[in-house]
Amino acid sequence: MSRIGKQPIPVPAGVKVDLKGQLISVTGNKGTLKREIIPEVEVVLEDGVISVRNRVETKKVNAFRGLTRSLINNMIIGVADGFKRVLVIEGVGYKASVSNSKLTLNVGYSNPVEFELPKEVNATVDGNTKIVLECIDKELLGLVAAKIRQVRKPEPYKGKGIRYEDEHIVRKVGKAGAS
Structure with missing residues (x-):
């Protein structure tokens, strides 16, 4: 039913x-x-x-x-109305920039990661660490946001990486906390 x-x-x-x-x-x-x-x-x-x-x-x-x-x-x-998805980048020196339909991510790798956005998705970067994606197709927007997050998933110890704005990362205790 x-x-x-x-x-x-x-x-x-x-x-x-x-x-x-x-x-x-x-x-x-x-x-x-x-x-x-x-x-x-x-x-x-x-x-x-x-x-x-x-x-x-x-x-x-x-x-x-x-x-x-x-x-x-x-x-x-x-x-x-359209749909909107916000990704947040956390980490020292981690940043993003967008030009035309190319999103450039500096997230701790030796070279910046170039991400080609589909023409239906619009991206803006606020303050180098907040990526705002907008699209009329919710399915495509979710797929693009997931692929961008996949570039550097948030890690559980310091929380560094790319996460959704409303996502909560469960932190683990490091070596010192084990004793």
Whole structure:
């Protein structure tokens, strides 16, 4: 029983939704997103409200119904407001800079790490240690943020590395604390 899948999705003013078979296209002031929907799930647009229904009643299709509803909701929020992800760099001498679509990370390696950003993702650097990523596609934004974090994951002893702004690093006690 998908409780999320049963909830209707209100379409805000300024957002246009087009349904052509199993292809849904959402257009807003930030851009356009398209997604193919599995044939077992039906999407209906009535009076500015989108509802997702099952064509076949099985447990698997019910799970896909909730997933489809969440994906469509994220598309609508993305084209209306956009998504934002903040990464924080911690460590002495660790810094980042961005030029065009290239993010340069100096995070303790002998050479700076050049990270090529997709054209859909916008990055800004605040004070050399805070990377702000913005995109209309939540899935792509999360993937890019995870790849940037992968360059230098935060280590548990001093917390040095790249972490999400809301992430809490559990610190370990070093050698001196073991005795």
